[in-house]
Amino acid sequence: MTIKIKQFVLLKRPVGVPVESNFSLKTETISGDLKENELHLRGIYYSVDPYMRGRMNGAKSYVAPFALNEPISGAVIARVVESKKSGLITGDFVFGQLPWATEMVVDSSSVRKIDVQIGKASDYLGVLGMTGLTAYFGLLKIGQPISGETVVVSGAAGAVGTIVGQIAKMKGCKVIGIVGSGEKEKLLKDRFHFDGMINYKSKDDLVHLIKNACPNGVDVYFDNVGGEISDAVIQNMNFQGRIVLCGQISLYNSKEIPMGPRIQPILLTKSILMQGFIVSNFTEQFPEGLAELSKWVKEGKIEAIETIIEGFENLPKAFIDLFSGKNVGKMMVMAKDIAL
Amino acid sequence: MTIKIKQFVLLKRPVGVPVESNFSLKTETISGDLKENELHLRGIYYSVDPYMRGRMNGAKSYVAPFALNEPISGAVIARVVESKKSGLITGDFVFGQLPWATEMVVDSSSVRKIDVQIGKASDYLGVLGMTGLTAYFGLLKIGQPISGETVVVSGAAGAVGTIVGQIAKMKGCKVIGIVGSGEKEKLLKDRFHFDGMINYKSKDDLVHLIKNACPNGVDVYFDNVGGEISDAVIQNMNFQGRIVLCGQISLYNSKEIPMGPRIQPILLTKSILMQGFIVSNFTEQFPEGLAELSKWVKEGKIEAIETIIEGFENLPKAFIDLFSGKNVGKMMVMAKDIAL
Numbered sequence: 001m002t003i004k005i006k007q008f009v010l011l012k013r014p015v016g017v018p019v020e021s022n023f024s025l026k027t028e029t030i031s032g033d034l035k036e037n038e039l040h041l042r043g044i045y046y047s048v049d050p051y052m053r054g055r056m057n058g059a060k061s062y063v064a065p066f067a068l069n070e071p072i073s074g075a076v077i078a079r080v081v082e083s084k085k086s087g088l089i090t091g092d093f094v095f096g097q098l099p100w101a102t103e104m105v106v107d108s109s110s111v112r113k114i115d116v117q118i119g120k121a122s123d124y125l126g127v128l129g130m131t132g133l134t135a136y137f138g139l140l141k142i143g144q145p146i147s148g149e150t151v152v153v154s155g156a157a158g159a160v161g162t163i164v165g166q167i168a169k170m171k172g173c174k175v176i177g178i179v180g181s182g183e184k185e186k187l188l189k190d191r192f193h194f195d196g197m198i199n200y201k202s203k204d205d206l207v208h209l210i211k212n213a214c215p216n217g218v219d220v221y222f223d224n225v226g227g228e229i230s231d232a233v234i235q236n237m238n239f240q241g242r243i244v245l246c247g248q249i250s251l252y253n254s255k256e257i258p259m260g261p262r263i264q265p266i267l268l269t270k271s272i273l274m275q276g277f278i279v280s281n282f283t284e285q286f287p288e289g290l291a292e293l294s295k296w297v298k299e300g301k302i303e304a305i306e307t308i309i310e311g312f313e314n315l316p317k318a319f320i321d322l323f324s325g326k327n328v329g330k331m332m333v334m335a336k337d338i339a340l
Numbered sequence: 341m342t343i344k345i346k347q348f349v350l351l352k353r354p355v356g357v358p359v360e361s362n363f364s365l366k367t368e369t370i371s372g373d374l375k376e377n378e379l380h381l382r383g384i385y386y387s388v389d390p391y392m393r394g395r396m397n398g399a400k401s402y403v404a405p406f407a408l409n410e411p412i413s414g415a416v417i418a419r420v421v422e423s424k425k426s427g428l429i430t431g432d433f434v435f436g437q438l439p440w441a442t443e444m445v446v447d448s449s450s451v452r453k454i455d456v457q458i459g460k461a462s463d464y465l466g467v468l469g470m471t472g473l474t475a476y477f478g479l480l481k482i483g484q485p486i487s488g489e490t491v492v493v494s495g496a497a498g499a500v501g502t503i504v505g506q507i508a509k510m511k512g513c514k515v516i517g518i519v520g521s522g523e524k525e526k527l528l529k530d531r532f533h534f535d536g537m538i539n540y541k542s543k544d545d546l547v548h549l550i551k552n553a554c555p556n557g558v559d560v561y562f563d564n565v566g567g568e569i570s571d572a573v574i575q576n577m578n579f580q581g582r583i584v585l586c587g588q589i590s591l592y593n594s595k596e597i598p599m600g601p602r603i604q605p606i607l608l609t610k611s612i613l614m615q616g617f618i619v620s621n622f623t624e625q626f627p628e629g630l631a632e633l634s635k636w637v638k639e640g641k642i643e644a645i646e647t648i649i650e651g652f653e654n655l656p657k658a659f660i661d662l663f664s665g666k667n668v669g670k671m672m673v674m675a676k677d678i679a680l
Contacts, residue, residue: 054609061609226604240621245608258605262598264566267616268585269394269401274614276607281580 002031007071007101017253023316037108040082046333047075047125048319053252071099126330127304135163136289137282138244142275143220147172150214155224157184159330164222166302176213180325206232225250245276305329342371347411347441357593363656377448380422386673387415387465388659393592411439466670467644475503476629477622482584482615483560487512490554495564497524499670504562506642516553520665546572565590585616645669
């Protein structure tokens, strides 16, 4: 076996908003026979996620930073070209944390097979993958919404936000979504039946817009964006409200430590809970979450929405576009040539 | 019955740090006979608490603001002078939210009898009162410290802080206290056997001082003060750490909305929980908490420490002194004439 592959490496660490020149497309040749338990895979769908921005910084964190001149890696759906692992055959779909490469040879332990009978392959990057699980555990285990309560979601038209909103509706909550365009407002209303939408780019005072949309106050705030949007929501929180910290996309590209009003006095006087999380905190409960999500998808109670960009070479651009809100739902890149 | 009493009313709402001229001492005459279920009480110990500063502002909150020209009220230990309530006789000690008045006539439903066999009367403002319960529930139900973990307490020599530290030590934790004087550091070390003390007024970098005192990072931060001290602790928090928001005394006198570094990115990447609370959230569990605290006091496992100022007329000054850290342990004012 001798194959030519293309892969994206991190060339320079971004300062502020990432630009395409931070990445470099390299060609490489892989040769030799597969060893026992190895797989030759071809990438099909590549996930781009805001959290990956953090890994592009050099600072140590709880996820290791990407190394310079090494391939970026992320959630990828791939197909098996050749297998030396029993139980996996050519044509099977697998999921894994894999490099941004057109093809790859990996140990089979780094992927798991996905069942394209339950959902389509791309769902495993979205509603049936980390995205769906993030929405599920963040909202239900941390936010703990009760029927009749008001749930506000920021980044509401995004991958996690659209699922959070649908689950909260299912639980009998009033759901208000914060987004950055009229088009997204319309999507939330028409397709997902949100009870209210707020465009944070509106010239009106955000604190007032939220107050008007949530006359009974905010019980659960599912936060994907942070910054001034969150400041305005927090001012409208109810006593014993819950704030689920899922993302802070508005701050990921800050060049300096972002400043803002101190929130502890509000959290204190209103007995508010704020909890940061990553989905892997709930690993032991993944089977429960996936079973529920799969059921809801099958029953048509949750509809997944995707922004799929065609062409492997568009990966950096798709990633960068996350930060200007160009996506609705789950953003991913699909390889052009997906035949085996 | 005709009695002359003295009482403190709120004359002007403080702007910034309260001053004595915000308060006014008034003389009043109460006359007439006690009605059924009424009590004539004489104040013995008057609690001064940082949270009362919030009630001196005009803004609506979850505790109603004090009215201008009306008596301040707070936690008071009083003795029964005359009783029209069965089960309460002259000389009994009672606890209640009562006016800052030398004597008062109240309905018996507004007080409860205290047992001076278990602890001394003043303990019911401290370790066996709201102070002890605040430490107990905040640390154990929110902070949930595990043996071997590192617990940092700010305002560590204060009413709540001294009890939090002692309970955390009892639970097998390494306990570090943040205070504002060398004298307080000595107290924490010699009397309460804290594992480390930090003087936040030191010229050294606070982030580094905390790092040195907590080489394994901070698992639980019990926060009584807020502001820059908290910023420094939060930078040293561990993954899945817990921040108990009990007080923010450094911010209570702010004239403008206090600004600081946004904390959500840290809470997010480290999966940290931050929870504000007031002790009344745990009302149903008060019997459990009081039973435990009483047992620990009896067994000598918890020692209460008090700063008792003599003379009713010193109430405003004692309250104001809270904000410059003049107290160690529970600060209260004792009436000069406590004979019946």
